[in-house]
Structure formats: C-alpha cells, structure tokens
Amino acid sequence: MGEKRLRSGFTTGACATAAAKAAAVFLLSGKLPQQVEVVLPEGQHAVWKPEYQEEEPCQGYVRVQKDAGDDPDVTHGSWVYARVQVLEETELEEKRQTGSGYWLEEEPQVYLDGGVGIGIVTKPGLSCPVGHYAINPVPRKMILSAVEEERVRLGFRGCLGVQIAIPSGVELAAKTFNPKLGIQGGISVLGTTGIVKPMSEEALLATIRLDIHMKAVAGDGALLMAPGNYGETFLRETMGIPMGEAVLSSNFVADAMQMLREENVKEVLFVSHIGKLIKVSAGIPNTHSKYGDGRMEEMARLTALRLEKHGGAQKTEDLLEQILGSNTTDEALEYLDKAKKGLAEQILTDAAESAKVHLESWAGGALHVEVVTFSTALQITGKSRGADSLFEKWKSDRKTCI
Numbered sequence: 001m002g003e004k005r006l007r008s009g010f011t012t013g014a015c016a017t018a019a020a021k022a023a024a025v026f027l028l029s030g031k032l033p034q035q036v037e038v039v040l041p042e043g044q045h046a047v048w049k050p051e052y053q054e055e056e057p058c059q060g061y062v063r064v065q066k067d068a069g070d071d072p073d074v075t076h077g078s079w080v081y082a083r084v085q086v087l088e089e090t091e092l093e094e095k096r097q098t099g100s101g102y103w104l105e106e107e108p109q110v111y112l113d114g115g116v117g118i119g120i121v122t123k124p125g126l127s128c129p130v131g132h133y134a135i136n137p138v139p140r141k142m143i144l145s146a147v148e149e150e151r152v153r154l155g156f157r158g159c160l161g162v163q164i165a166i167p168s169g170v171e172l173a174a175k176t177f178n179p180k181l182g183i184q185g186g187i188s189v190l191g192t193t194g195i196v197k198p199m200s201e202e203a204l205l206a207t208i209r210l211d212i213h214m215k216a217v218a219g220d221g222a223l224l225m226a227p228g229n230y231g232e233t234f235l236r237e238t239m240g241i242p243m244g245e246a247v248l249s250s251n252f253v254a255d256a257m258q259m260l261r262e263e264n265v266k267e268v269l270f271v272s273h274i275g276k277l278i279k280v281s282a283g284i285p286n287t288h289s290k291y292g293d294g295r296m297e298e299m300a301r302l303t304a305l306r307l308e309k310h311g312g313a314q315k316t317e318d319l320l321e322q323i324l325g326s327n328t329t330d331e332a333l334e335y336l337d338k339a340k341k342g343l344a345e346q347i348l349t350d351a352a353e354s355a356k357v358h359l360e361s362w363a364g365g366a367l368h369v370e371v372v373t374f375s376t377a378l379q380i381t382g383k384s385r386g387a388d389s390l391f392e393k394w395k396s397d398r399k400t401c402i
Helices: 012-029 089-098 137-153 169-176 202-216 229-237 253-262 274-281 295-310 316-324 331-341 343-362 387-401
Strands: 036-037 043-048 060-066 079-087 102-104 108-113 159-165 223-226 267-273 370-375 379-382
Touching: 012 036, 012 043, 012 060, 036 343, 043 108, 043 274, 089 102, 089 108, 102 137, 108 137, 137 159, 137 223, 137 253, 159 343, 202 253, 223 253, 229 267, 229 274, 229 343, 253 343, 253 370, 267 274, 267 343, 267 387, 274 316, 274 331, 274 343, 274 370, 295 316, 295 331, 295 343, 316 331, 331 370, 343 370, 343 379
Parallel strands: 108 159, 223 267, 267 370
Antiparallel strands: 036 043, 060 079, 079 159, 102 108, 370 379
16 A cells, blocks of 8 residues: 655745735725635645634734644644735835835835744844844745735725734744744744645754754854754753754754755764764664664674773673663663673763764765763763863853854
8 A cells, every 4th residue: 555645735924925915905905805815936826715803812813724734834723814004105114124024125015024923033044134023035025925916906006014923823933943043932934835845854954954054154163963852951961051052953964964064064062862873873874763773783883892902891792692682772881881890981982983983974074073972871971082172162162152
C-alpha cells in the first residue's frame, strides 16, 4: 500500500490577504462577501469564506480561518483577522514616517499595520526592519496589492489603512522559534508561495539557517550549537549560558556545518548529549533514527581502540559484548564505569575528538569546531582538547559585543 498523500494548506500570509481583501470590500461596499478569492504568487487561486467579528478582541474585524493542511503548523486552525479603515493623507504620511508597518511605492495610498498577536522584530538579520511588525515581504506585498485592487475597483479615491491581527499568536509564539529569533509579542506573517507544503524538514532547515544568519549578522564570533533541548539545558545548567544563545541544529548536523561555512562563521562549540553525539562520532550526517543507528557499535569501537592503546580493563571481550547489548548510551557508559575508573569519561572524550573530525570535514575544512559531550545520568563530561579555550573565547566575544 502506498503512503498517504499529504494535504497542502495555506500560509498565514495568504490567509491575511484573504481577510484584508474581504475587509476592504466590506468597508467600501458595505457588504461582506460570501467568499473571497486570492491569486497566490505562483498563480493558484484560493477561496476563503470570511466572517465578521462582532466581539472582542477584534470587534469590527473580518476574519478567515487558517488551514495548514497536513503540515504540523502551530497556527493551523487559528483565526486571522483584518480591518480596513479610511486614513486622512496626514495620517498616512505620519505612519510612513514613524509607524511600525509598511507601504509600497506601487500602492502609495495603502498602509499595512500589525495588531494583537503579530510580533515586533527586535534583532537585525530578518527580512523585516527592527521595530517593525513581523510581516514578511511577500505577504505584505500580497496584502497591500489586494487592498489596492479593491480600492481601485470600487472607485475609492482616498487612503486606506490595513491592520492584521492574530489574537492566538500571543500564546502560540511560545511554541515557535520567534522569541529566540528576536520576534516579541506574537507570531510572524509568513509565506512566499501562499501554499503550505507539508515538508517540515525544509521548514526546520530554513529556521536553522535563519538563526545562524542572524547570529552572524549580529557579529557573533564563535557560535554555540546544540542538537536540541538536552544540549541547551546542559549549556544553561552546567555552563551558565542563557536559553536562546545556541543555534539548535536538530538532527541536521552536517547541513548545519555547511550553513555555518556559507555564513562565513569560523568557529563553533558543539554541545551534545552522548546519545546524539555518538552518531556524529560515527560519521552519520543526520542523527535521525531513519538514517541509521550504530550507537553501540561506535561505543564499542571507541572502547576497543582505547583499551588497545592504553589497556587497563580486564575481560575486554565481555565488556564489548555488554556495550553492544546495551539499549542506551547511558547504559553502556555504566558498564564502562564499572569496568575501570575514569573509562567512561575517556570514551566521552574520544567521542568528542572523533566527532570534531567529522564536523570539520562536513564544513569543508573551513570551520574550527570543538566539542563537548555529556551524560546526564552519570553526570560526566567529555571534551575535545580545545573546547575550554574556545568556550572562554566565546564568553570574551560576548562581553565585547555587550
């Protein structure tokens, strides 16, 4: 039986365009359209059924509901609101000069603002200026053009102000990367095609790339990177680093190294739980289980090499069998710890050194990488030789930036 075909949906930007178009028709004709059609950037036509909102928090707005298809989008099912109002020319000019919204030369009589649930950009490096609402270039063009089209079609000669709001965005923002990226108070209005294709890996890769880009633009020298929550928690609790300082690579370790190279980042301290790091040590570029496991085989390989070079553990074959039969890296480390004092820490260090070689190789030799790995269960750590000095350099660079 073939795999179920995943259903596409619509971006927040496309929904905002539909709501704004319906709101413009409602204002200028006095009638709310039963349906509203939007032509998306790649030529597809999409239709929504708008509703008039009679209650707070967006009383007097027109709304449409977002359908993200089968994509795991946190905004799926959210209501996207728009209000269109008449502006005096003086109001429009003031907004252009001092506002947090947008206008375009092609649509000089329409101004776009954000409202409740739309985040404000607080860090450079995004496609929206600092201090402005997080409405990306393609959605803002779609919204402004749609409202301008209705302004002309319905014969209105004055100026219009558009406001987009997503009340649930205040709460939903905590489930996104927005706070980490410096978008405060809500979510972003995103979308380049108007269509959400259920390809979450591509979306995650784009987010990783954006985080790296923003840190590079901010002038950060060495960067911190961790695969996910375990590494970020270790950075906070053990190394005293606030949440949000590290780029989270998820399983896309080799891809992240290439992104770092492309952004001309020169140094990175990679911090990971041994459960992920051991795969990197084995040269696995993506640590998701579907790309392979090999954790215990790599633990056994490092152990055999260590004991062959330095000796000290009796019944080596029995130990290797215990490691290969382990369910988790922490269990394997317990066997190592019982076999010889300090052996578990030595294997973590060897794994860090082996991972360093692969990480630098995936960056084409253009990146200096140091590695820290750890076992939370055993409260032990392993580091590549230059990890401490690179971490001190990172701290020094941060103090200079601050």
